[in-house]
Amino acid sequence: MSIESAPTRPAVPFTKGHGTQNDFVLVPDLDGARGLTDAQVRFLADRRGGIGGDGVIRVVPTRCAEESEVRALADEAEWFMDYRNADGSRAEMCGNGTRVFVAYLLREGLASGPEAAIATRAGVKVARVSEGENGEPSYAVDLGPWRVTHADTVGAQGYDTLVALPGLEPLPGMSLDLGNPHVVIALPDTADLMDLDLTTAPVLNPAPESGANVELVQPLGPGHLQMRVHERGVGETRSCGTGAAAAALALMTWSGAPHDNEVWRVDVPGGTLHVRALPGQRVELAGPAVLVADGVVETPRD
Numbered sequence: 001m002s003i004e005s006a007p008t009r010p011a012v013p014f015t016k017g018h019g020t021q022n023d024f025v026l027v028p029d030l031d032g033a034r035g036l037t038d039a040q041v042r043f044l045a046d047r048r049g050g051i052g053g054d055g056v057i058r059v060v061p062t063r064c065a066e067e068s069e070v071r072a073l074a075d076e077a078e079w080f081m082d083y084r085n086a087d088g089s090r091a092e093m094c095g096n097g098t099r100v101f102v103a104y105l106l107r108e109g110l111a112s113g114p115e116a117a118i119a120t121r122a123g124v125k126v127a128r129v130s131e132g133e134n135g136e137p138s139y140a141v142d143l144g145p146w147r148v149t150h151a152d153t154v155g156a157q158g159y160d161t162l163v164a165l166p167g168l169e170p171l172p173g174m175s176l177d178l179g180n181p182h183v184v185i186a187l188p189d190t191a192d193l194m195d196l197d198l199t200t201a202p203v204l205n206p207a208p209e210s211g212a213n214v215e216l217v218q219p220l221g222p223g224h225l226q227m228r229v230h231e232r233g234v235g236e237t238r239s240c241g242t243g244a245a246a247a248a249l250a251l252m253t254w255s256g257a258p259h260d261n262e263v264w265r266v267d268v269p270g271g272t273l274h275v276r277a278l279p280g281q282r283v284e285l286a287g288p289a290v291l292v293a294d295g296v297v298e299t300p301r302d
C-alpha cells in the first residue's frame with residue numbers, strides 16, 4: 001500500500017480545557033453526526049498516545065442526544081454535555097465539566113450568557129458567569145438536587161459504606177447522590193491527606209453496582225475543607241466538582257444539617273472551589289474554567 005493510499009483517519013477538531021485542573025477534551029459535534037466510540041474516547045483521553053484528559057465532553061444539540069430522556073430536555077437547553085470518563089464510560093454529571101462546557105459555548109457564540117442552561121444526563125443545569133476576584137470569569141452552577149443515598153437506613157452519622165485504603169483500617173463513609181454517585185470519608189485528624197495511596201481504587205463495602213467517586217476529606221476550620229478524590233472511570237484527579245459538593249454537603253450533614261446558603265470553601269490539589277447549600281435540598285458549585293488550546297486530532301476509526 002503506498003503512503004498516498006493509506007486510509008486517512010478522521011480528523012476531529014477539539015478544545016482542551018480544565019476547571020481547577022480537572023481536565024477535559026471537548027469535541028464539537030454541532031450537527032449531532034459524530035458519535036464517539038468508547039475506544040475513541042479512551043484515545044482522546046490518553047495522556048501519551050492521544051490528547052489527554054480526565055474526561056471527554058462532546059458538545060452536541062440536545063435534540064440529537066442518544067438518550068430519549070436527554071432529548072426530552074431540548075426545549076429547556078439547546079446543548080447537551082455528553083460527558084465521558086477517560087475509560088470511555090458515560091457519567092450522569094460533571095461539575096467542573098459544566099463550567100468548561102459553558103465557557104466553550106460562550107466563546108463559540110453558541111450561548112449568550114451571563115446565564116446558560118445546559119442538558120446533562122442528570123437533567124438541566126443552569127450556570128451563571130460573573131467576574132471573579134482575580135478578574136477571570138467565575139462560573140456558578142446550580143447542580144440541582146442532592147441526597148444522602150441511604151438516608152432511610154444509615155445511623156446517626158449517615159455511614160453506609162466501609163472504605164479500604166492501603167495502609168489504613170477500613171473507614172466509614174457516607175454515600176451521596178449528586179446525579180452521579182459519591183462516597184465521602186472524613187479522615188481522622190491523624191491521617192496525612194497528601195500521604196494517602198490513591199494509585200488504586202479504594203475498596204467499597206458494600207460495592208455499589210454503579211461504582212462511585214470517592215472523596216477523602218479533612219475539615220480545615222468552619223466552612224473550609226481540603227480533599228482528594230478517586231474518580232469512577234478515571235482514577236485520582238486533581239479536582240472533582242460534584243465531589244467537592246458531596247464533600248461539603250457531607251460535612252454540613254455531619255454537623256447537623258446544611259443551612260440555606262451556607263458556603264464552604266473546598267481546597268483540592270488543582271485549586272479552590274466554593275459550594276453553597278441552596279434552599280430546597282439543592283447545591284451550587286462555583287469556580288473557574290479555562291480553555292487552554294484548540295487543535296485537530298486524527299482519531300482511530302473506532
Ligand SMILES: N[C@H](CCC[C@H](N)C(=O)O)C(=O)O
Binds near residue numbers: 093094097232239
Ligand atoms: N470530575 C467530575 C466528576 C466526574 C464524575 C465521573 N467520574 C463519574 O463517573 O461520575 C466533576 O467535576 O464533577
